[in-house]
Amino acid sequence: LVLLSDTCLGQLTELANALADCAGAASLPHFRALDLDTADKGGDGKGEGRFDPVTAADRAAERAMRDLLALRRPDDAVFGEEEAGKDGTSGLTWVLDPIDGTRAFISGLPVWGTLIALDDGSRGRIGLVDQPYIGERFVGVIGNARVEAWMTGPTGRHPLRTRPCAGLADATVFTTDPFIFAAAEFEAFRAVSSRARLTRFGTDCYAYALLALGFVDLVIESGLAAYDIAAHVPIIEAAGGRVTDWRGHCCRWGGRAVAAGSIEVHAAALELLAQVPD
């Protein structure tokens, strides 16, 4: 376990911002480029033979972040989507998804994002979601004395704060795709979403950012890797929400996730999701 002072955490947050800048500079020239090189990774386990694209943009953005980390934090571990994990000696791990939402990226839809998390061995301390085409960045920091979450975007800087929501009947629920769930998972998801006010699809990482911003109440997903979820946990926790797996346990290493803006909605969703066998 690493003891991080708030000063040190502030410097690491600056570095997380620099990593996002580098990743955006590497990925953005490929966005909506007509000659984008796209390969099929051959299935991600979510649906038989499902198209699982990776692009030159994913690889370039992760490489750019790893290059900067090698220079500035050579002793930290790195766990990213596109390259092999790198062990460290500092006790700190950077968890990177250069482009979460590659399917959106190759479709020209700007709801993809670069995800960056810093984990201290017991929990995520920094989370960052960057959408460079729109020019939006969502950041959460779990400090010792100070817990803080904010966003910057076309209309300036705003604090992140989840909204109150008394129960599922008032809730807006997001997930990426109704067809990512296994049969029993889908049944449980529908049990939640059929009780909700509004259900929306197709948002990848952007749904978690909107939850932290206070405009979405619930995000439910399954089959996640650590780099799909690690960045969201500190942001949503610092904004007042809760993120766990479907049994109510820590989900920072992936699996099934349920994120909620209010304790009441989190509990109501868990009641329906917890019954799904592993």
Place this chain on the structure above:
Amino acid sequence: LVLLSDTCLGQLTELANALADCAGAASLPHFRALDLDTADKGGDGKGEGRFDPVTAADRAAERAMRDLLALRRPDDAVFGEEEAGKDGTSGLTWVLDPIDGTRAFISGLPVWGTLIALDDGSRGRIGLVDQPYIGERFVGVIGNARVEAWMTGPTGRHPLRTRPCAGLADATVFTTDPFIFAAAEFEAFRAVSSRARLTRFGTDCYAYALLALGFVDLVIESGLAAYDIAAHVPIIEAAGGRVTDWRGHCCRWGGRAVAAGSIEVHAAALELLAQVPD
């Protein structure tokens, strides 16, 4: 039938841009506002008791456009989502959807848009889709001597051109929500999407804009009103694509729509969709 010179069409395109400016000025202050006033219109016929929100932003944006039209084009007809239709004497009709994708709007997700079309009594001549938060505008003009489509956005001005796509196996398919379809419609949609390379949900008007931009091959929807589709037809036609109803007929007054970037994909989708009874 109205004879419109290309000079006149150029002036009307300038007016369409001014209408979008006015609508954006009226709607954008409400986007992600914590005190947004949202009412339920009580169902849109797509799914039993489905939440059908309308906001102060929808009403203010349509009013702003109607005010400008009353001043500049008092003899034109106006057909919009939020107010009663206005008859005209010029033979020209402005078809307005102040916020297409109100569910996305109230969720803070910037894939909603303002839709503006100018219809000359036989076809759409101007189409415009505006997304003021991202700062993107897609325009198509069907002139006599000149057919043109372009977009402006964070990375400048780009021509709109649909991409070639030989068949469904290579196609990216978008629709707003798998649950908007009636049972027989959903079966036909799944027949198409199960043959496609990639299926995505949740995009409202933005999917049509991405098709015109050459990053999506097929958009399939049902239960549309004229103001949901009228603006897309001139843009997609001017960009080289095709938009019809599920039988291959004109769809500018709404119903079921299938938009494709290539003739081959349009034909392949129609073959599966045309069998659905009315």
